[in-house]
Amino acid sequence: MVDIAEVTDTTSEKSEADTLKLKAGKAYVLLIDVAPNMKGVTVGGDDQEKNELIKNFSKNTPEIIQLYNYTYVLAENGQYIDLTGDGNTYQAVAYWSGKMDDNIVAQEGKNRATEFVATQLGQQKESSYITNSKKYKEEVKSLQGKNNFTKKSAEVMQAYLQHLAVPKICFIENTMLFNKDQSKIKTITTYITGDNGKKQKYLVAELNELGQPITITEYRSDEKSVQRFTYKDGILINIQTPVNTTNINYDNDRMITSSDLGGGMETEIYRVEKNELLRKSYIIMKDDSSDNMNAATDEKIEKSCTNFYIDNIIQTSNCSSNANEFPFTHTSTVYQDGKLIQETKYRIEKKSSVLYESQYKRDNDIRKATYHLNDKGLLESYQKNDNNRKSTVWLEYTYFL
Numbered sequence: 429m430v431d432i433a434e435v436t437d438t439t440s441e442k443s444e445a446d447t448l449k450l451k452a453g454k455a456y457v458l459l460i461d462v463a464p465n466m467k468g469v470t471v472g473g474d475d476q477e478k479n480e481l482i483k484n485f486s487k488n489t490p491e492i493i494q495l496y497n498y499t500y501v502l503a504e505n506g507q508y509i510d511l512t513g514d515g516n517t518y519q520a521v522a523y524w525s526g527k528m529d530d531n532i533v534a535q536e537g538k539n540r541a542t543e544f545v546a547t548q549l550g551q552q553k554e555s556s557y558i559t560n561s562k563k564y565k566e567e568v569k570s571l572q573g574k575n576n577f578t579k580k581s582a583e584v585m586q587a588y589l590q591h592l593a594v595p596k597i598c599f600i601e602n603t604m605l606f607n608k609d610q611s612k613i614k615t616i617t618t619y620i621t622g623d624n625g626k627k628q629k630y631l632v633a634e635l636n637e638l639g640q641p642i643t644i645t646e647y648r649s650d651e652k653s654v655q656r657f658t659y660k661d662g663i664l665i666n667i668q669t670p671v672n673t674t675n676i677n678y679d680n681d682r683m684i685t686s687s688d689l690g691g692g693m694e695t696e697i698y699r700v701e702k703n704e705l706l707r708k709s710y711i712i713m714k715d716d717s718s719d720n721m722n723a724a725t726d727e728k729i730e731k732s733c734t735n736f737y738i739d740n741i742i743q744t745s746n747c748s749s750n751a752n753e754f755p756f757t758h759t760s761t762v763y764q765d766g767k768l769i770q771e772t773k774y775r776i777e778k779k780s781s782v783l784y785e786s787q788y789k790r791d792n793d794i795r796k797a798t799y800h801l802n803d804k805g806l807l808e809s810y811q812k813n814d815n816n817r818k819s820t821v822w823l824e825y826t827y828f829l
Contacts, residue, residue: 446512448493450524452504455490457481457545458522459538462498462511476557476720477521477541484542484553490523507532523548539720560739561719564710568695574679577663581678585664587705588683588698589657593633593641597810597821600758600774601746602704602734606799606807610639612828613806619822627822637828640664691715692722701729742766754778781805786812 450456459477478492495501501509505528511518521541522534525548535544546553590604595618598606610616618631632645644655656668667674667685674687683698692713699706706727713721726737733747745761755777762770772790776799779785784799797812802825810821 446498447500447502448495450501450503450526452526452528454526455488456522456524456526457490457492457541458501458509458520459492459494459541460511460518460520460522461494461496461538462516462518463496464515464517477538477555480542480555480557481545483556485545490545501532503532504528505530509534521545537717539717555720557720557722557739560724561712561722564722564724565712568693568710568712571677571679571684571695571697574677574682574684576680577678578680580681581683584681584683584698584700584705585678587700589640589664591705592644593635593639595631595633595807595821595823597823598807600748600756600776601760603746603748603751603758605751605756605776606801610635610806612637613639614826614828617824619824621820621822623817623819630821638662691718704729704734706734754784 478494481492482489495511498512498514500512501522503524507524509522509532519538520534520536521538521544522532523545524530524532533548540555540558542553542555543558590610593610593616594604594607595616597618598604613635615635616631616633617629619627620630621627629647631647632643633641634643634645636642640659641655641657643657646653646655653670657664658666658668663678664676666676672688674685677684677686681699685694685696685698687694687696689711692711695710695712697708699708706729707725708727709725711721711723713719723739726740728735728737733745735742736744736746742763744763746758747761748758749756755775757776758774760772760774761768770790772788774786774788776784776786782801782803784801786797786799788795788797795812795814797810799807800809800811802808804825806825807823809823812819
């Protein structure tokens with residue numbers, strides 16, 4: 429990346445098509461992210477700084493312009509920023525008050541636009557992601573070094589391990605419908621059959637005699653990835669993958685995991701509430717200049733629904749009927765910017781002791797599936813039909829003698 433082009437008041441000849449003109453009389457903030465091959469492209473999900481500016485300067489918001497294309501920016505007082513150098517990359521924030529006697533000022537880098545603009549206005553303001561990052565770091569720091577394994581810790585650990593040991597096809601979102609008792613099972617192998625009828629191995633879970641996972645092996649094409657679970661005196665202490673190791677600590681009714689993601693650290697806190705395993709997490713980037721990428725998630729039970737939040741903004745809501753009674757119903761709702769954008773409804777009926785039928789409805793799309801259990805009451809197969817394309821998930825078990 430090269431520095432933002434120098435702000436100058438020297439005249440230059442550029443075509444009207446290449447020129448963005450800033451008229452006097454109002455303030456402007458330019459959020460600049462220009463790179464090769466970006467002509468005509470709008471960067472989706474890139475409104476973080478814009479939204480921060482709107483929130484922090486709500487009483488007198490400057491005109492905010494996001495620039496992704498090579499552009500010649502010309503203010504009415506003759507100053508300009510030349511961003512027309514094809515092949516170059518520019519990331520910056522620029523501000524002009526709109527006053528003829530004031531210069532355009534700029535900083536390299538898009539982050540902390542709120543702080544930059546506030547400085548130009550003689551104010552003190554802070555981006556919410558900076559405020560949140562300080563809070564997140566303090567909360568993560570308070571969790572470090574915890575070592576208090578109790579009966580409540582064991583309950584959380586068992587719930588966590590059960591969610592890993594039980595095949596995902598036995599769940600609707602976070603609600604377990606099948607395989608609630610996997611005692612005496614030694615291995616569970618998951619196969620998938622597609623349109624071609626070929627049965628492909630997808631996952632193998634190896635369990636100990638307590639029903640806890642020892643290894644979980646995932647097969648993709650010609651590669652396989654193995655998770656290895658380490659226990660000490662019956663307590664899960666870490667999970668190893670080819671990429672990293674997740675270390676685990678306990679603090680009474682909480683299980684705390686810590687993983688190195690490379691550029692950042694992820695801390696997860698699990699707890700059990702109303703017999704449901706809930707997760708809270710923090711991702712903290714190692715580079716303080718990337719604080720805008722720090723994030724926190726949280727799951728909460730609210731009005732009998734499990735709601736999922738990112739940075740205190742609701743993302744999904746899952747509402748279920750009693751998982752021990754059929755027909756079972758479930759509604760999954762997805763939100764964007766706090767507004768409902770998608771709703772999925774499930775209904776599962778018990779047809780016999782070994783057969784269940786499912787209906788999935790989203791908008792006008794209705795799909796059906798069947799669950800088949802074996803003579804031990806364990807899920808044996810799940811078959812669905814998506815737009816006349818059939819696929820089946822098969823589960824095979826071995827048992828301890």
